[in-house]
Amino acid sequence: MTVSRYLREPQRVAGVTAQRIDAALALTGYTPNKHAGMLASGRSSVVAAIIPNIASATFAETVQGLTDILQPRGMELLLASTNYSVEREEEQMRAVLGWSPSALVVTGRRHTDAALAMMRQAQADGVPVLEMWDHDPADRSFVQVGFSHQAVGTMMAAHMLQQGHRDFGYVDSGVREDFRAHERAQAFVATITAAGARVRVCEAPRIEPMAAGRAAFTAMQKAGLPGAIAFASDNFAAGAYLGAIEAQIDVPRELALLGFGDFPISRQLPGGISTVSVSPYAIGQVCARQLLATWAALSEGRTPSRRHRVVAPKIVARRSSQGRGSPFNPP
């Protein structure tokens, strides 16, 4: 009836009728059934997002960035988490696609074949598909919003080499399918090795991250400390830093540290922990804006842009990584 029209295009019904409708709506406490609407129109107001872990501050911020832009536009967020398993990602993708979302946002560029097939199908059906937190210029299957973890690993190594170190440790994520962390680790190792320096890699234990960083530090200390350690995350680095303070190891003179993520704690600890700033909230926002642009293009019959959006990370050099004939602290 007219009510349906009123709800979508209020200006197209007469003033008097509008009033009567308003009154009736208020009286009955009417809530439109979105499923029926979706079924009839073929459009839905849900965006599906699949992330590894909701409890991680990083992804939580990205999700907040997404909702902060999408929610005011009347879009709702259907959230699924994979626990860093591509199989669970596939399952979750199948489940969320059943809601014919208006867009699908996934994390990273590694998926099962079945998941890839679903993503391609969705995209072919005019549903924008975004891969966030990653970037591979060679891979143009889906729009990516993020950065190259390989480049970050290289950047981290270059920064540390620049400080004059020759003997390194790297504390990688202990989560097997955290592909992006492993890419950073590999690039770090490759760069260090190519420079003729030495690096020992270890995996952080799968416990609370700061405790894991502390444990990794203690283990390395037993085996003989390198001059510098880089980490898969700032939480690891912060734990190691606190361990070093306790062990009366002078940071950065005896031990340089470099984290990843630019978490608040890295700025707050005395002297600060050097890190890589990656803007999780911005990634979420850029994803959301990209979706809005794609929908707009699609609805106007234009071809939506398929350019990747690089959210460039950068080294934040604080005290923990400076020393040893560095450009900042000359000998």
Add this chain to the structure above:
Amino acid sequence: MTVSRYLREPQRVAGVTAQRIDAALALTGYTPNKHAGMLASGRSSVVAAIIPNIASATFAETVQGLTDILQPRGMELLLASTNYSVEREEEQMRAVLGWSPSALVVTGRRHTDAALAMMRQAQADGVPVLEMWDHDPADRSFVQVGFSHQAVGTMMAAHMLQQGHRDFGYVDSGVREDFRAHERAQAFVATITAAGARVRVCEAPRIEPMAAGRAAFTAMQKAGLPGAIAFASDNFAAGAYLGAIEAQIDVPRELALLGFGDFPISRQLPGGISTVSVSPYAIGQVCARQLLATWAALSEGRTPSRRHRVVAPKIVARRSSQGRGSPFNPP
């Protein structure tokens, strides 16, 4: 047709037919349309959750607790955030209820009248409604999963008084509609005052929480430090602690600190920060289990339990709050 039956009750179709169906499903890459299913059956597999802020580690953990239990049961999570505004909560509630969720989980027990009406309506329609992160024995409108913030404020004050302090500071949340934080603050003040001691309250600035805690500390230092400060969150306390270290104030001898939340950093900082442990992940899990129990009861025609679930917080006394003739550190 038979396919629909096969998907829900596989054992009720003949083996041969099942095979043919399987083949067809695989061939076409069929994904059932959940909207149509929902519309026809009146049941949906979505749980709607409304939380103040996704980016907060605390709520993110609660959400993870929810999904970890609901997702394996085939339930999906529709997530909305309110930014600590009851008006936005009302809007979001209206929006998510349009998806006829199988349950509605909201945060706290303060809502607009319209929101309350929707919650009552949903509950009357057989949709379980949960208020999480709060507990008021007197309020039995909806099942609550959480704890009394008033009790926590009292508990915090009692702990500090027990350490022998007489002059207090309290750093409250600067977010106006963070009702739960303000309840803790009020109870803290009431208890301190009732004991004949003194307390000055200030609000944390709305910046990054650790920086806010540090700023609050600095401000208090200018005005003359009390002997003990309690905080609305561990991040504030951690920031203040780091500020105190920098200012060479001895914690806990010159200044005792007590946080809230038991964040990892409180355990990691040297000596540890005393705090209140509140188990956000457990709250999410208990919510999920409560929903499962309610659905089970409803589907078997039993009356679901409406008992509140208290997830009891407790004081974690670390070094930052011990001293001044306390039972732990006698004079």
Add this chain to the structure above:
DNA sequence: ATGAAAGCGCTAACAT
């Protein structure tokens, strides 16, 4: 064990 018929609540296209 399978099929046929009706309808869930809405939207779209077409009358009026």
Add this chain to the structure above:
DNA sequence: ATGTTAGCGCTTTCAT
């Protein structure tokens, strides 16, 4: 400016 008709893709009930 408003009402009418058909149908979105499933589930449900009832018949075969």
